Amino acid sequence: MTQIFAHRGYSASFAENTLVAFLEAEKAGADGVELDVQLTKDGELVVIHDEKVDRTTSGNGLVKDFLFKDLRKLNANKKSTKKEPIPTLTEVFEWLTSNKLLCNIELKNAFFPYEGMEEKVIHLIRKFDLMDRIILSSFNHYSIVNCYRLAPEIETAPLFLEGIYMPWIYSQAIRAKGIHPRYSTMPDDVMINTLNNGIAVRPYTINKETDMHRLFKINCTAIITDDPIKALKLRKQYEKRP
Template structure:
């Protein structure tokens, strides 16, 4: 079978608090070949990894990410909500994640969370940091804000982009090609085998999200996707190993 990217959604978020360094490190230990994370901006323009625009759910604090400085955000506890064992786990910066994966054969899917809060200058800042860390070949920028991805592509044509979407789109591969995106990241229920095939014919890969049920993983693989975004990278890795073993036995 063809190689499928195992992309850990917010890190190994089934067993660790999402979007923390311990979740990213654990994802690699569990067999992930890629990490997906969410980026927002602090009040002083630093790039921080957190999903929600507000701090309540994962950092136990009132208010919005955008209203606090980086130093203040770093003092918050982003682990206790998940389990007491992770108490004191801080919100990381994008640079910390780059430091973890730089030079490794790990794909980094950075989702721009700028659909609700229109972070001014986010695209330029992210690309600047990518350049500083020489991560152009490892990073894919994704977002539900497709206008933002077009802006990224205009600034940095060499950095890959991927379109996130929830609903069925008509000929999504043509839409992606028009936006010069190299990937489609559809919600798992919006995936169709013929569209995966048509996209690949245009050099566009399909990585559905968030696929946690083993049966759904099998279905996505049967549809020919090139990667799967999951909270359970170890489960996906095991399924892929079993498939490869079965295929090899079949050849013999």
């Protein structure tokens, strides 16, 4: 059965990459959450997507230029008067210990390398004993290989914007157990071949019903969506089939 990962939490209805968005994804019944990790100036792992804080918070500037105590003062819930802080990865892991959800961590190091981020993330995963529930992904495939070398017990999955030829061969070459492609760049036959070669396929970001139907029909490993409620309702149609 295709798993449903809430993209940056239940981001269709709640402020993305906030603890409330993750909690609401859990309440909705998602199988997992997807989130993004960066490093502050003083080395704290924080959960935020953009390299700049401008779009999602009340502040301006690059995440890497903020001290954590200053980043924490920002409101990550611009659409509401209710303030939501930018969470730390530690806080998210503390919450994960209270449930059985999977977690896809995207390392946001394709633009800024964030030296030492892989080691910090892996240390935290091991500290909370979450090795079997975490998938590490990145558009920076050198980082993915580094993660595998540091922690072969943790699943890795490269992210792709463009289509790739025989992605299962590439995945095997870099010891990745999964791929996270842009859904529109990977035809069904390529996805099926990848799945048949033992590589998990979790396309992003699936918000249209037609795209959900397409991926449920081929029994894709997972979909990454902003709206887990919509995805769960549609998936029920496939659960009832023999």
